[in-house]
Amino acid sequence: MHARFLYFCAFLFSILFGTYSLLHADSSSPSYIYRVKIQGAIHEGTYSILEKACKDIEQEKAWGLLIEMDTPGGTLEATRKIVKLMLGSSFPIIVYVSPSGSRAGSAGTFITLAAYIAAMAPGTNIGAAHPVTVTGKDPEAESGKHMGEKIENDTLAFVSSIAQIRNRNVEWAKDSVKNSASITSEEALRLDVIDIVSKDTAQLLRDIHGRSIKLGDKMTVLDTSNLQIKDLELSWKMKFFNFIAHPTLVFAFLAIAGLGFYLEFSHPGLIFPSVIGGVSLIFFLIASSLIPLNSLGIFLMILAFACFIAEVFVVSFGLLTIAGAALLTLGGIFLFDASSSDFSIPVHFLISISIGCSLVGLIIAYALGKTFSIKQQTGNEVMIGARAKVIQSIGPHQGKIFLMGEFWEARSKEAIEEGQEVEILSINHLIAEVKQVSSS
Numbered sequence: 001m002h003a004r005f006l007y008f009c010a011f012l013f014s015i016l017f018g019t020y021s022l023l024h025a026d027s028s029s030p031s032y033i034y035r036v037k038i039q040g041a042i043h044e045g046t047y048s049i050l051e052k053a054c055k056d057i058e059q060e061k062a063w064g065l066l067i068e069m070d071t072p073g074g075t076l077e078a079t080r081k082i083v084k085l086m087l088g089s090s091f092p093i094i095v096y097v098s099p100s101g102s103r104a105g106s107a108g109t110f111i112t113l114a115a116y117i118a119a120m121a122p123g124t125n126i127g128a129a130h131p132v133t134v135t136g137k138d139p140e141a142e143s144g145k146h147m148g149e150k151i152e153n154d155t156l157a158f159v160s161s162i163a164q165i166r167n168r169n170v171e172w173a174k175d176s177v178k179n180s181a182s183i184t185s186e187e188a189l190r191l192d193v194i195d196i197v198s199k200d201t202a203q204l205l206r207d208i209h210g211r212s213i214k215l216g217d218k219m220t221v222l223d224t225s226n227l228q229i230k231d232l233e234l235s236w237k238m239k240f241f242n243f244i245a246h247p248t249l250v251f252a253f254l255a256i257a258g259l260g261f262y263l264e265f266s267h268p269g270l271i272f273p274s275v276i277g278g279v280s281l282i283f284f285l286i287a288s289s290l291i292p293l294n295s296l297g298i299f300l301m302i303l304a305f306a307c308f309i310a311e312v313f314v315v316s317f318g319l320l321t322i323a324g325a326a327l328l329t330l331g332g333i334f335l336f337d338a339s340s341s342d343f344s345i346p347v348h349f350l351i352s353i354s355i356g357c358s359l360v361g362l363i364i365a366y367a368l369g370k371t372f373s374i375k376q377q378t379g380n381e382v383m384i385g386a387r388a389k390v391i392q393s394i395g396p397h398q399g400k401i402f403l404m405g406e407f408w409e410a411r412s413k414e415a416i417e418e419g420q421e422v423e424i425l426s427i428n429h430l431i432a433e434v435k436q437v438s439s440s
Contacts, residue, residue: 032228033094035066035201042074042107044290045241047081053232057091063227064092067115068201070099073106073129075292076155083162086114092213092222093117096204097124097185105129109176113162116213117222118194119204120185126193127182129159152178169193201229244283245290247345251332253284254298255353258305259360265309297335304328308357325358383424387437390420394434401432408432 036053038046053065086093095115097104100123104112109129112118120126130152155177163173169192175181188194195211198204205224212219234242244250260277264270307324314320332350383403391407392400395415401408401422410432416422422434 031063031226032230033063033066033205033224034232035068035229036232038067038069038071040071040242041246042071042078042082042111043245044075044078045238045245046074047078047085049232049234049238049242050082050085052238054085054089056232062091062230063224064094065089066201066229067093067095067111068098069095069104069108069111070097070102071105071108072103073108076107077292079107079110080158083110083114083158086111087162087165090216092215092220094119094204094208096198096201097121097126098201100124105182109173110159110162112194113159113166113168113173115166116215117196117208117211118166118168119196119198119208120188120194122185122197122199124185125182126185126188127176128180129155129176130178130180241286241290244287246287247291247336248349250284250287250291250293251335251345251350252353253280253287254301254335255328255357257281257284258301259357262305262308263360291336294334294336297331297333299331300327300334301331304331304354304357321358325354328354328357383427383432386424388422388424388432388434390416390418390422393418398431401434403432410434412436 034053034057036049038049050065050067056062057065093115094117095104095112096119097108097112098121100121102121102124104120104124104126106129109126112120112126156174159173159177160170162168163170172181172183172191172193183191183193185194185197189197196204196207198207205227208222209224211222213222214220244253257277257280260273260275260280263273264277267273304324304327307320307327310316311318311320311324329347329350332345332353333347335345386403388401388403388408388410390399390410391402393416394401394410394412396411396413398409398411399416401410403424409430410422412422412434414436416434416436421437423437425433425435427433
């Protein structure tokens with residue numbers, strides 16, 4: 001009896017211990033952190049990627065999100081959405097500007113400041129968040145004093161609110177917008193713009209272990225001792241959107257679409273140019289849903305291709321082509337909405353594309369011009385000026401001539417005897433008007 005009682009106690013203890021272990025395992029902290037790498041401009045596609053990452057973290061109850069970033073800036077509207085997503089998250093979000101040589105420029109500054117933990121690698125920089133137009137100028141200088149002040153004040157309020165919520169250096173944040181201040185990672189740490197400088201991701205997770213952050217309404221101590229990094233798997237759709245939402249590609253898509261339709265218009269029936277133009281136009285429309293575009297830029301580019309087409313029909317000695325090239329360059333400069341993005345296209349790329357389109361237009365105009373100067377090879381017009389032999393005497397009454405291997409009815413204002421040579425003046429209702437060729 002005593003042995004049975006001991007066996008029963010051991011069995012009961014094993015059940016209770018297993019149950020406790022299972023419950024303890026279920027209630028333990030998640031063992032991995034999602035990582036998203038942002039390289040390049042910030043746009044609506046970037047927001048979609050981060051939104052997906054946040055949803056996956058909530059569903060899988062992961063520890064948090066690590067954003068590794070290297071960006072020159074991006075659209076203000078997408079940045080606002082990303083910041084709103086970060087400020088309202090229920091889990092830790094770490095922004096790490098890396099690797100060395102990277103930057104958190106303009107829109108990247110706002111995202112870095114909005115993180116629970118803001119970190120940078122050695123040799124990186126942050127700042128230069130002053131809004132600029134697509135030509136690289138101050139909005140006040142290009143859009144007027146009142147519009148410039150409106151954009152700047154709105155951006156100042158935005159960055160100040162972020163810095164206040166995260167207890168970062170508000171004065172520097174405002175200086176980065178007002179005066180385009182930019183600082184290194186070491187200076188950012190000294191000025192309380194960021195929280196830490198770490199050489200790599202592994203070191204970063206070790207450095208933030210044990211730090212306290214305000215998560216919601218309570219303080220939370222970060223435990224990153226056993227975290228595993230899990231990279232977010234992007235769908236092909238997200239990868240595609242992230243690829244085409246590049247300012248240079250957006251301009252190229254519209255330029256190729258215009259050139260394709262121009263080639264099809266000047267050479268009907270080729271089909272291939274119109275197919276390429278149609279596909280490029282679709283890509284442009286998709287990209288335009290991710291990046292805010294300026295209607296003035298689109299109008300100028302359409303007008304440029306109208307000039308190229310007009311060159312085919314109007315003898316302008318290349319002036320229309322030159323005008324088209326200038327309009328194409330201006331269209332690229334004004335293609336992006338200056339008030340809501342940092343996007344711009346390198347001027348040398350714009351000039352290269354414009355010159356290329358101009359050369360294609362000139363070549364086609366020259367080729368068509370040569371075809372117009374070639375004497376027609378078919379129809380009645382071919383016979384005008386041709387020589388023929390009189391087979392049956394002609395005059396005001398009809399006679400017959402032998403022309404290009406055929407017998408034709410002919411008439412003349414003067415009498416012409418059989419055997420004489422005549423010249424064709426016109427063909428009317430299959431009757432040739434002729435005149436006698438003077439004998440030399």
